[in-house]
Amino acid sequence: MFFDRERELKELMNLITYEPNMIIFVYGPINSGKTTLMDEFIGRLSDKYVAFSINLRGRFIPTYEEFINVMFSIKKESMAEIISEIIKSGLAYRGIPVPESILRKLLKYEEDPFVFLEGYFNSLKEKGKIPILILDELQVIGDLKVDGPFIYSLFNFFIRLTKELHLAHVFVITSDSLFLEKIYGEAMLYGRADYFLVDDLDKTTTLKFLKELGLEDEEAEFVWSYFGGKPVYLIEAVKHRERLKEWCEKQLRIRTQMINSIIDMPGIADVLREFLSKESIPFDGKISEPVRELVRKNVLFVDPPNGVIRPQGRLELLAIRNALKRNTDLES
Numbered sequence: 001m002f003f004d005r006e007r008e009l010k011e012l013m014n015l016i017t018y019e020p021n022m023i024i025f026v027y028g029p030i031n032s033g034k035t036t037l038m039d040e041f042i043g044r045l046s047d048k049y050v051a052f053s054i055n056l057r058g059r060f061i062p063t064y065e066e067f068i069n070v071m072f073s074i075k076k077e078s079m080a081e082i083i084s085e086i087i088k089s090g091l092a093y094r095g096i097p098v099p100e101s102i103l104r105k106l107l108k109y110e111e112d113p114f115v116f117l118e119g120y121f122n123s124l125k126e127k128g129k130i131p132i133l134i135l136d137e138l139q140v141i142g143d144l145k146v147d148g149p150f151i152y153s154l155f156n157f158f159i160r161l162t163k164e165l166h167l168a169h170v171f172v173i174t175s176d177s178l179f180l181e182k183i184y185g186e187a188m189l190y191g192r193a194d195y196f197l198v199d200d201l202d203k204t205t206t207l208k209f210l211k212e213l214g215l216e217d218e219e220a221e222f223v224w225s226y227f228g229g230k231p232v233y234l235i236e237a238v239k240h241r242e243r244l245k246e247w248c249e250k251q252l253r254i255r256t257q258m259i260n261s262i263i264d265m266p267g268i269a270d271v272l273r274e275f276l277s278k279e280s281i282p283f284d285g286k287i288s289e290p291v292r293e294l295v296r297k298n299v300l301f302v303d304p305p306n307g308v309i310r311p312q313g314r315l316e317l318l319a320i321r322n323a324l325k326r327n328t329d330l331e332s
């Protein structure tokens with residue numbers, strides 16, 4: 001069951017009513033519901049649009065060939081038949097459909113994938129369709145090299161699709177703060193990228209969601225006090241309604257133990273101490289090594305566009321405070 005996100009959906013719908021101009025990075029803390037939101041967005045598109053989504057999550061992409069295999073999906077028909085099917089009935093595709101013969105050429109680089117895709121999207125545009133390209137977890141290809149880092153070629157292509165040709169909307173989804181921070185500081189993307197935050201749900205929405213899932217007011221408040229508006233925990237909490245307190249405490253214990261395991265590393269406790277009285281600290285353009293480690297461990301989330309560093313969620317904030325308390329108790 002999909003819940004709310006009406007404001008985000010409205011903003012996304014509004015964005016695509018204008019001609020494509022910028023690459024949109026959809027980002028947010030882990031498990032905030034980015035992929036779910038984008039799936040819902042695709043589901044609500046009118047037939048003016050055709051969406052191609054590519055999910056790189058969990059994929060190992062050490063080579064150009066592997067990337068091509070993930071980007072494209074095979075259809076038996078010819079290219080002309082594929083375009084005509086998309087025009088007639090297509091709204092959303094997982095992977096970009098191509099005939100097997102073309103895929104073979106792309107794999108051998110006999111056909112340049114970027115030139116090919118430009119032609120593909122042009123054919124759709126000529127027939128009145130606006131293409132939308134959505135890539136989830138693009139950071140996976142960060143290490144891939146094809147005449148230099150491949151990600152730069154890809155960004156150049158996205159800039160061509162958006163700012164230069166106004167041919168396709170491009171959305172890149174990521175919950176990897178370190179990847180986002182790198183992108184944010186990337187000169188080639190200045191004035192060519194925009195950032196769309198998908199945050200955990202706010203309190204009013206969370207309480208409504210939990211009530212819709214069947215919890216009483218008091219239970220909903222209790223769940224909020226542990227997890228804030230992190231959708232995945234809200235759904236799981238309902239499943240553990242019979243032993244709610246025990247289950248919530250267990251989740252907190254797991255996160256606290258994780259933080260305890262790194263709290264003695266240089267600089268970590270000093271960073272964490274900042275969150276004793278605050279829920280966020282300013283991000284001034286630099287990430288220190290301890291903060292980097294805490295981001296890698298999914299304890300902290302860096303939000304460069306809003307200039308803040310904060311815990312990934314309410315559970316992490318509570319776990320940080322618990323771990324520090326335990327540390328102080330041990331010291332005294």
Ligand SMILES: Nc1ncnc2c1ncn2[C@@H]1O[C@H](COP(=O)(O)OP(=O)(O)OP(=O)(O)O)[C@@H](O)[C@H]1O
Nearest residue numbers: 001002003029030031032033034035036175231232
């Ligand atoms: N609006 C929503 N309505 C109902 N359930 C939701 C909603 N958003 C997220 N969820 C639930 O939370 C889970 C996690 O969401 P999702 O995978 O979209 O998060 P994400 O931000 O893409 O995660 P990651 O940080 O791993 O990339 C979903 O599988 C779904 O069960």
